[in-house]
Amino acid sequence: MEEKEFSIKEALLYTQRIAQLSKALWKSVEKDWQQWIKPYDLNINEHHILSIAYHLNGASISDVAKFGVMHVSTAFNFSKKLEERGFLEFSKKENDKRNTYIKLTEKGEKIFLELLETYDGTQTSMYTASLPLKDLYGKFPEFMELMAVIRNIYGDDFMEIFETSFNNINQDFIETEGKLVKKTNLEKELI
Numbered sequence: 001m002e003e004k005e006f007s008i009k010e011a012l013l014y015t016q017r018i019a020q021l022s023k024a025l026w027k028s029v030e031k032d033w034q035q036w037i038k039p040y041d042l043n044i045n046e047h048h049i050l051s052i053a054y055h056l057n058g059a060s061i062s063d064v065a066k067f068g069v070m071h072v073s074t075a076f077n078f079s080k081k082l083e084e085r086g087f088l089e090f091s092k093k094e095n096d097k098r099n100t101y102i103k104l105t106e107k108g109e110k111i112f113l114e115l116l117e118t119y120d121g122t123q124t125s126m127y128t129a130s131l132p133l134k135d136l137y138g139k140f141p142e143f144m145e146l147m148a149v150i151r152n153i154y155g156d157d158f159m160e161i162f163e164t165s166f167n168n169i170n171q172d173f174i175e176t177e178g179k180l181v182k183k184t185n186l187e188k189e190l191i
Contacts, residue, residue, distance in 0.1 A: 049064055
């Protein structure tokens with residue numbers, strides 16, 4: 001019989017610590033996120049879907065579910081609501097009739113970009129709670145160990161999409177007068 005590399009007590013303490021910390025963190029993030037998107041009459045799933053569609057420049061409902069960490073039916077139903085509001089359009093590909101794809105409409109991209117412009121991180125509990133660490137270490141926490149755990153749960157594809165979304169924001173947006181604004185093609189060429 002193979003010897004255990006950990007004790008049951010150790011496993012319980014670890015998983016319960018993660019559960020409690022995750023729940024506390026999520027409650028704070030959820031409150032901040034809802035406050036940010038409230039003026040646009042969106043819920044968190046709808047905003048997340050708009051974000052995924054933007055960063056993937058269109059995505060299958062399966063991709064939305066996977067990256068949005070939601071059930072396929074949830075991804076589809078909320079995408080349908082966004083389509084009814086004129087923010088998304090559905091399509092099928094000639095070579096892939098089984099999957100349904102979504103893409104932002106002009107109106108959907110406009111609201112997504114407007115949301116980025118109105119974002120004020122200084123009003124979020126995550127930002128303000130992390131400032132002492134930034135002051136101490138000169139940077140915000142990077143959560144490398146947590147990202148490694150998430151990679152082991154959701155896989156490399158998830159982490160690649162995760163990184164793509166942050167790289168897109170870093171490359172495609174500039175900060176002007178305390179707001180994020182999408183770079184124009186000219187600005188992209190000059191950089």
